Amino acid sequence: MEITLDLVCMPSENIVARIIEEELIIVPLVSGIGDMDDELYTMNRTGRAIWSRLDGEKSLQEIADELAGEFGTSPGVIERDLLGLVTELVRRKMVVVR
Amino acid sequence: MTQLVESVAIQDFPLWTRMKATRGLISFDLEATARCNNNCRHCYINLSAGDRDARSRELTLQEIGCIADQAVELGALWVLISGGEPLLREDFPEIYMLLKRKGLLVSVFTNATLVHDEHIALFKRYPPRDIEVTVYGATEETYERVTGRLGSFDAFTAGLNRLLECGVKVRLKAMAIRSNLHELEAIADFCRARTNDYFRFDPQLHLRFDGNEERNRLIKSERLTPEEVVALEMKDTQRLASLRKNCDILIDGSSSHAACDHLFHCGLGNSSFNVGFDGTFRLCSSLWAPGTTFDLRRGTLREAWKSFVPKVRDMRSRKPEYLENCRACPIVNLCLWCPAHAHLESGELDRPIDYFCRMAHARAAAIRGECPE
Numbered sequence A: 001m002e003i004t005l006d007l008v009c010m011p012s013e014n015i016v017a018r019i020i021e022e023e024l025i026i027v028p029l030v031s032g033i034g035d036m037d038d039e040l041y042t043m044n045r046t047g048r049a050i051w052s053r054l055d056g057e058k059s060l061q062e063i064a065d066e067l068a069g070e071f072g073t074s075p076g077v078i079e080r081d082l083l084g085l086v087t088e089l090v091r092r093k094m095v096v097v098r
Numbered sequence B: 001m002t003q004l005v006e007s008v009a010i011q012d013f014p015l016w017t018r019m020k021a022t023r024g025l026i027s028f029d030l031e032a033t034a035r036c037n038n039n040c041r042h043c044y045i046n047l048s049a050g051d052r053d054a055r056s057r058e059l060t061l062q063e064i065g066c067i068a069d070q071a072v073e074l075g076a077l078w079v080l081i082s083g084g085e086p087l088l089r090e091d092f093p094e095i096y097m098l099l100k101r102k103g104l105l106v107s108v109f110t111n112a113t114l115v116h117d118e119h120i121a122l123f124k125r126y127p128p129r130d131i132e133v134t135v136y137g138a139t140e141e142t143y144e145r146v147t148g149r150l151g152s153f154d155a156f157t158a159g160l161n162r163l164l165e166c167g168v169k170v171r172l173k174a175m176a177i178r179s180n181l182h183e184l185e186a187i188a189d190f191c192r193a194r195t196n197d198y199f200r201f202d203p204q205l206h207l208r209f210d211g212n213e214e215r216n217r218l219i220k221s222e223r224l225t226p227e228e229v230v231a232l233e234m235k236d237t238q239r240l241a242s243l244r245k246n247c248d249i250l251i252d253g254s255s256s257h258a259a260c261d262h263l264f265h266c267g268l269g270n271s272s273f274n275v276g277f278d279g280t281f282r283l284c285s286s287l288w289a290p291g292t293t294f295d296l297r298r299g300t301l302r303e304a305w306k307s308f309v310p311k312v313r314d315m316r317s318r319k320p321e322y323l324e325n326c327r328a329c330p331i332v333n334l335c336l337w338c339p340a341h342a343h344l345e346s347g348e349l350d351r352p353i354d355y356f357c358r359m360a361h362a363r364a365a366a367i368r369g370e371c372p373e
């Protein structure tokens, strides 16, 4: 599925996201998440900022605008990172499109 | 795009080192029940499957949830469900899912004799981190001599086959005891034919948690002699290679604690704890001495972890017999001796134990022979 900025996304029920020692950790709940078994997933600062906004209400465009303001980065760069990350997370079944 | 999401193999997780440095909780063991459908001769915990008193004291699903919530809040990422036999609990699937849904990686120890359709469906959809099954014999006769239950070998092979077929990660291991010693090679072959893992056996038995004297006599009768244990270890090339590699650490004057009268010199209570079937918190599975346990039905896990654990870790000994022997012992790393096991043997935390001592010296002599000068 092609991910576009008008979509609204949220974490899948098939994972549990946890914050441990300020680190975001995604623990797969069901089989077939990610590429390999026996793995946990973490995100860097930008990834975490995006993840925390995937609330099933805001569109990706709204999230990109918020982040561009917060990080002082050009909207183009943020939009590319955001779409890249969400595409990856949807592929790994960690995020679903509403 | 920069690497926004990164997958990390669990053992390589950088968080572990950071959490260990700060005495952060990483994992805990849950003994879901002390009851078991088997009755292994060497078992340190089992009560009968129908033991009503034991059953009535077991933590409820809700209580387990409450402890798990607190553990997760403290940072725990890993839980081992053991027993007794955890699959004996009718609400095992609920316990398992409750822990999974809290974002914990779940491992299970089981004898595999009670695996049925519902468990298989559950494990397939929601995979455990791993399932460890103990192989007590490779033939019906030996297996059932150890477990004391007719029909248990067939139930075990059927359960194990189902686990293997459903594709979950199964690890196999064995106890090397008097009743199956003659079959240990066949047990190793049985395991190697079914998993790729290194075949692990444990030849060291500690005594019962409940101090049952009759059962303790049975455990002692199942213990191998130090010479038998050493002979087995020397035959195991992988084990031997690792012993050789670690020679300096295993036989090392600097690993003794001659200048310190603390009782505990291990990582006890550093990153894990154990909770018994009735909510008894221990810093490690075998540590039951008075003053070292905490009732999680009366206090919170945070209290146990933050206030109680440091007090236990600070316990000291004044007994010359300990201070002059185990505390200063250069081969303590080869020994089953620790205050918890000493207490199970003798009722005292700081008493050297002759059987352990003989075993450790036999191992040290064998390794020294194997160590490069």
Ligand SMILES: C[S@@+](CC[C@H](N)C(=O)[O-])C[C@H]1O[C@@H](n2cnc3c(N)ncnc32)[C@H](O)[C@@H]1O
Pocket: B036, B042, B043, B044, B045, B082, B083, B084, B085, B086, B109, B110, B111, B132, B133, B134, B175, B204, B205, B206, B207, B208, B219
């Ligand atoms: C108590 S059992 C619980 C899980 C499951 N019922 C099983 O047998 O694997 C956990 C492990 O402890 C081992 N064990 C039992 N009695 C022991 C003892 N006295 N000393 C050391 N290990 C023991 C068992 O053989 C098993 O591998």
Ligand code: SF4
Pocket: B035, B036, B037, B038, B039, B040, B043, B044, B045, B046, B083, B084, B085, B111, B147
């Ligand atoms: S199967 Fe496990 S818990 Fe049951 S008696 Fe044997 S060692 Fe103990």
Ligand code: SF4
Pocket: B325, B326, B327, B329, B330, B331, B332, B335, B336, B337, B352, B353, B354, B356, B357, B358, B360, B361
């Ligand atoms: S029991 Fe013996 S070998 Fe073991 S730690 Fe004590 S003195 Fe050392």
